[in-house]
Amino acid sequence: MSTADSDTSTADLSTPAELVARSRRLGADPRNTNFAGGNTSAKGTGIDPVTTDPVELLWVKGSGGDLGTLTESGLAVLRLDRLRALAGSYPGVEREDEMVAAFDHCLHGRGGAAPSIDTAMHGLVDSAHVDHLHPDSGIAFATAADGPKLTEECFGDRVVWVPWRRPGFQLGLDIAEIKRANPQAIGVILGGHGITAWGDTSDGCEANALEIIRTAQAFIDERGRPEPFGPVLAEFSALPEAERRERAAALAPVLRGLTSTDRAQVGHFTDSDVVLDFLSRQRLGELAALGTSCPDHFLRTKVRPMVLDLPPTAPLADTIARLSELHAAYREDYARYYTDHAEPDSPPMRGADPAIVLVPGVGMFSFGATKQTARVAGEFYTNAINVMRGAEAISTYAPIDEREKFRIEYWALEEAKLARLPKPKPLAARxxxxxxxxxxxxxxxxxxxxxxxxxxxxxxxxxxxxxxxxxxxxxxxxxxxxxxxxxxxxxxxxxxxxxxxxxxxxxxxxxxxxxxxxxxxxxxxxxxxxxxxxxxxxxxxxxxxxxxxxxxxxxxxxxxxxxxxxxxxxxxxxxxxxxxxxxxxxxxxxxxxxxxxxxxxxxxxxxxxGVVRGSGIFAGGWGAKRAAVYGVPESELGAYYAQRTLLKRExxxxxxxxxxxxxxxxxxxxxxxxxxxxxxxxxxxxxx
CATH class of the missing domain: 3.40.50.720 (NAD(P)-binding Rossmann-like Domain)
Structure with a gap:
C-alpha cells in the first residue's frame, strides 16, 4: 500500500505487508476458509499527519474481499483509539447496525477499503493480530448439537465456545470479554459460524488459527463414526462419467430456465467425488432440508437446495417434468419462509428460485447472476457438505434456525451491500x-x-x-x-x-x-x-x-x-x-x-x-484474388472498398x-x- 493510497504516512509499512502475506497463505488453502470468507487484521503504529503524534492503527480486510487474493488496497485502515471508543456510545444490540456507519468516522485518512461488519471483533479483541476464518472442520464443531462439550473435549481450555450471535458489534464485545477472561486461550469456536484466533505476532496468530483447524479435523478423523450420511443407495449411485456429463448437459438448460424465473442466471456444474457421494446417500433429503449454517454459506446457497428425488436412470422426460414440479414447490416454500419471518421494514423478497439444485447420480447445479457467483455458490455448498459430514460424524448437525438465517439474508446491511454493486452490463447473465x-x-x-x-x-x-x-x-x-x-x-x-x-x-x-x-x-x-x-x-x-x-x-x-x-x-x-x-x-x-x-x-x-484488416478470409488468399479482380494492389484493397462507399470509410x-x-x-x-x-x-x- 503506497503512502498516497493509505494516508498512513510514516506508519510501519511492514505491518500491512505482513498481514497481506499471512492472509494470502491462509486463503490459498480451502481447508482454512472459503472464497471471500473470513477476515484478518493487524494492529500497529502510524503518525497522525495533522498532529504528527503517534497513533495506533488497525488494518483489517475490507468488506467483500478475498483472503487468497488480498492486496494492500483491500485493507481498511482505522484509528484504534476511535474504534475502541465506540464501546462507550454503543446503543445496544437492538441498534448495533448503526455502528457500521460509525466505522467511517474511525478511518485513518482515506481509510482504504470499506470496513466490514466484523471490524469490531478485530478492533476490540486485545491482541495485535486476529484471524476470523470459516474452515469446514471448525464449522463442523460450530454446528454440532453438543458443540460446547465437544469443543472442551477437543481443545481443553485453549479454545472457548461462543454461543451463536449474528455478526456485529456485540459479538466483538463478547469475544473481547472471553479473551480477557481466558488469557490461556488461543481462540474461539463461534456457534453456527466459524472460528476466531489471535496472537501477539503475525506468525503466532497464523499458527494458532491452523492449530484450531487441524486439531478439529484430527478429532473428526479419529473420533468420527463412519458413513455419517448413511449407506449408499445403489439406484442413486453416480452414472459413468460420459453418461453423467451427457445427462448434465441435457438438464442444465432446463434447470437454468427454471431458476431464471425471477431473473436471468448463469449456471455452473459440479460432479466432484464429494458431491456425488453425498447425493448417493440415504440421508441426502433429510440433511439437505436442514440447509447451511455459516452466514457466508447460506447468503450464496439460499436457505436450502432443491433436491431431485428420482434416480439418474429415470427417463429424461420424467426427470424434466419432476424438476418442474419440484421447482414450483420450492418457490412456494421460499415464499412461505419469507412471509413467516419478514418484518414491516424487511427488504422485498429478492427471488424465490433455488441457487443450488442437487441431482443424484449426476451432480450439483449452482446458479448466480454471474459465472463467478454461480461457481462460488457451488463451492460453498461443497463446504456445507463437508461441514455436515464432520458434524454428523461426531454429533448431530444442528445449523442455526430459519429465523436467524432470514435475519442474515434480509439484513439491512446486506441489502445496502447489494445496492452498492455496480449496475449490470447490458449483456450480463447472457x-x-x-x-x-x-x-x-x-x-x-x-x-x-x-x-x-x-x-x-x-x-x-x-x-x-x-x-x-x-x-x-x-x-x-x-x-x-x-x-x-x-x-x-x-x-x-x-x-x-x-x-x-x-x-x-x-x-x-x-x-x-x-x-x-x-x-x-x-x-x-x-x-x-x-x-x-x-x-x-x-x-x-x-x-x-x-x-x-x-x-x-x-x-x-x-x-x-x-x-x-x-x-x-x-x-x-x-x-x-x-x-x-x-x-x-x-x-x-x-x-x-x-x-x-x-x-x-x-x-x-x-x-x-469486405473487411480486409484483421480478416482471416482476406489474409488466406481471398484478398489477393479480390484485389486482382478490381485491378488494385492487395495492400490498397481496404481503401478501394472504402472509396466505393457513400461514406468513404473502411x-x-x-x-x-x-x-x-x-x-x-x-x-x-x-x-x-x-x-x-x-x-x-x-x-x-x-x-x-
Missing part, C-alpha cells in the same frame, strides 16, 4: 456462442460481447486460436475456447454440451464461421461450391438447429445472428459460390425468424462489406461487432428478421 471466433470478425465479436458482460464460448476449427481468444477475454468465468467444425453435426452437439456444462445454456448465437474462394463461374469447381456451402449455408443451419434446441428447452428466448454479407444482395463478378452461400444464409434469417418467434427467439443478420471487424451488440443488447427487443448493413453505404446493396 451466454454467447461465436463460431469462427478464433480470428478476424469473430474475435472482435467475442471481445465486444465479453466487454458488455456476456459469458462467451469461442468456437473455431483451429482449437489453439479459440483457446487463445478465450484467454484474451479473461478467466473461464468469462470465456472458454472449444474446437469445432460447423460442418459436423456430431461435433456441434459436443460444442453445445460444452457450453451447457460451462455456463448452463445459451442465449446468443453468432453464425460467423466462413471462408471464400474467389473464382469466375467457369473456374469454380464442385469442390469450391460444396466447401463454401458446407461451411456457411449448411454450417449455420446446423449451428442454429443445435442451439435452438437449447434455447427452447430454457424457455428464456434468445438471439441468433448471422454474419452474412452485402454480397447476399449485391451481384459482383467472380464470386458465384460465396455469394450464393451468403444469400442462403440471408434467407435462413427470414425463415428462422418466422419459425422461432413463438419461442421468443429473435433471428437477425449483419451484412458487412469497414473493420469492430464495426461488425458493434452491429451484433446493438441487435442483441435489448434495445431492439421487437426486431427480428432484419438485416443490418455494415458497409459504409453501398447503394447497390440497399435492401428492398
Amino acid at each position: 451466454i454467447a456462442l461465436v463460431t469462427g471466433g478464433g480470428s478476424g470478425i469473430g474475435r472482435a465479436i467475442a471481445h465486444r460481447l465479453a466487454a458488455e458482460g456476456a459469458c462467451v464460448v469461442v468456437a473455431d476449427r483451429d482449437g489453439e486460436a479459440a483457446t487463445r481468444v478465450a484467454a484474451e477475454l479473461g478467466s473461464e468465468d468469462t470465456a472458454i475456447g472449444v474446437v469445432a467444425d460447423v460442418t459436423d453435426a456430431a461435433a456441434l452437439a459436443v460444442l453445445v454440451r460444452a457450453a451447457c456444462l460451462a455456463f448452463g445454456g445459451l442465449d446468443l448465437v453468432v453464425n460467423n464461421a466462413g471462408l471464400s474462394v474467389s473464382k469466375p463461374l467457369l473456374e469454380t469447381t464442385e469442390a469450391d461450391w460444396d466447401l463454401q456451402h458446407d461451411v456457411m449455408a449448411k454450417g449455420s443451419f446446423l449451428v442454429s438447429r443445435e442451439t435452438a434446441r437449447v434455447m427452447i428447452a430454457q424457455g428464456m428466448g434468445g438471439d441468433i445472428v448471422y454474419i452474412s454479407s452485402k454480397n447476399s444482395v449485391f451481384a459482383g463478378p467472380n464470386n458465384i459460390a460465396y455469394s450464393a452461400a451468403k444469400a442462403d444464409q440471408a434467407h435462413q434469417v427470414r425463415l428462422l425468424a418466422a419459425e422461432l418467434g413463438e419461442h421468443g427467439i429473435r433471428v437477425n443478420g449483419v451484412n458487412p462489406d 469497414v473493420l471487424p469492430e464495426h461488425v461487432a458493434n452491429a451484433v451488440f446493438v441487435l442483441t443488447a435489448g434495445e431492439l427487443s421487437h426486431t427480428t428478421g432484419l438485416h443490418v448493413p455494415v458497409d459504409a453505404g453501398v447503394a447497390a446493396a440497399f435492401l428492398r
Whole structure:
C-alpha cells in the first residue's frame, strides 16, 4: 500500500505487508476458509499527519474481499483509539447496525477499503493480530448439537465456545470479554459460524488459527463414526462419467430456465467425488432440508437446495417434468419462509428460485447472476457438505434456525451491500456462442460481447486460436475456447454440451464461421461450391438447429445472428459460390425468424462489406484474388472498398461487432428478421 493510497504516512509499512502475506497463505488453502470468507487484521503504529503524534492503527480486510487474493488496497485502515471508543456510545444490540456507519468516522485518512461488519471483533479483541476464518472442520464443531462439550473435549481450555450471535458489534464485545477472561486461550469456536484466533505476532496468530483447524479435523478423523450420511443407495449411485456429463448437459438448460424465473442466471456444474457421494446417500433429503449454517454459506446457497428425488436412470422426460414440479414447490416454500419471518421494514423478497439444485447420480447445479457467483455458490455448498459430514460424524448437525438465517439474508446491511454493486452490463447473465471466433470478425465479436458482460464460448476449427481468444477475454468465468467444425453435426452437439456444462445454456448465437474462394463461374469447381456451402449455408443451419434446441428447452428466448454479407444482395463478378452461400444464409434469417418467434427467439443478420484488416478470409488468399479482380494492389484493397462507399470509410471487424451488440443488447427487443448493413453505404446493396 503506497503512502498516497493509505494516508498512513510514516506508519510501519511492514505491518500491512505482513498481514497481506499471512492472509494470502491462509486463503490459498480451502481447508482454512472459503472464497471471500473470513477476515484478518493487524494492529500497529502510524503518525497522525495533522498532529504528527503517534497513533495506533488497525488494518483489517475490507468488506467483500478475498483472503487468497488480498492486496494492500483491500485493507481498511482505522484509528484504534476511535474504534475502541465506540464501546462507550454503543446503543445496544437492538441498534448495533448503526455502528457500521460509525466505522467511517474511525478511518485513518482515506481509510482504504470499506470496513466490514466484523471490524469490531478485530478492533476490540486485545491482541495485535486476529484471524476470523470459516474452515469446514471448525464449522463442523460450530454446528454440532453438543458443540460446547465437544469443543472442551477437543481443545481443553485453549479454545472457548461462543454461543451463536449474528455478526456485529456485540459479538466483538463478547469475544473481547472471553479473551480477557481466558488469557490461556488461543481462540474461539463461534456457534453456527466459524472460528476466531489471535496472537501477539503475525506468525503466532497464523499458527494458532491452523492449530484450531487441524486439531478439529484430527478429532473428526479419529473420533468420527463412519458413513455419517448413511449407506449408499445403489439406484442413486453416480452414472459413468460420459453418461453423467451427457445427462448434465441435457438438464442444465432446463434447470437454468427454471431458476431464471425471477431473473436471468448463469449456471455452473459440479460432479466432484464429494458431491456425488453425498447425493448417493440415504440421508441426502433429510440433511439437505436442514440447509447451511455459516452466514457466508447460506447468503450464496439460499436457505436450502432443491433436491431431485428420482434416480439418474429415470427417463429424461420424467426427470424434466419432476424438476418442474419440484421447482414450483420450492418457490412456494421460499415464499412461505419469507412471509413467516419478514418484518414491516424487511427488504422485498429478492427471488424465490433455488441457487443450488442437487441431482443424484449426476451432480450439483449452482446458479448466480454471474459465472463467478454461480461457481462460488457451488463451492460453498461443497463446504456445507463437508461441514455436515464432520458434524454428523461426531454429533448431530444442528445449523442455526430459519429465523436467524432470514435475519442474515434480509439484513439491512446486506441489502445496502447489494445496492452498492455496480449496475449490470447490458449483456450480463447472457451466454454467447461465436463460431469462427478464433480470428478476424469473430474475435472482435467475442471481445465486444465479453466487454458488455456476456459469458462467451469461442468456437473455431483451429482449437489453439479459440483457446487463445478465450484467454484474451479473461478467466473461464468469462470465456472458454472449444474446437469445432460447423460442418459436423456430431461435433456441434459436443460444442453445445460444452457450453451447457460451462455456463448452463445459451442465449446468443453468432453464425460467423466462413471462408471464400474467389473464382469466375467457369473456374469454380464442385469442390469450391460444396466447401463454401458446407461451411456457411449448411454450417449455420446446423449451428442454429443445435442451439435452438437449447434455447427452447430454457424457455428464456434468445438471439441468433448471422454474419452474412452485402454480397447476399449485391451481384459482383467472380464470386458465384460465396455469394450464393451468403444469400442462403440471408434467407435462413427470414425463415428462422418466422419459425422461432413463438419461442421468443429473435433471428437477425449483419451484412458487412469486405473487411480486409484483421480478416482471416482476406489474409488466406481471398484478398489477393479480390484485389486482382478490381485491378488494385492487395495492400490498397481496404481503401478501394472504402472509396466505393457513400461514406468513404473502411469497414473493420469492430464495426461488425458493434452491429451484433446493438441487435442483441435489448434495445431492439421487437426486431427480428432484419438485416443490418455494415458497409459504409453501398447503394447497390440497399435492401428492398
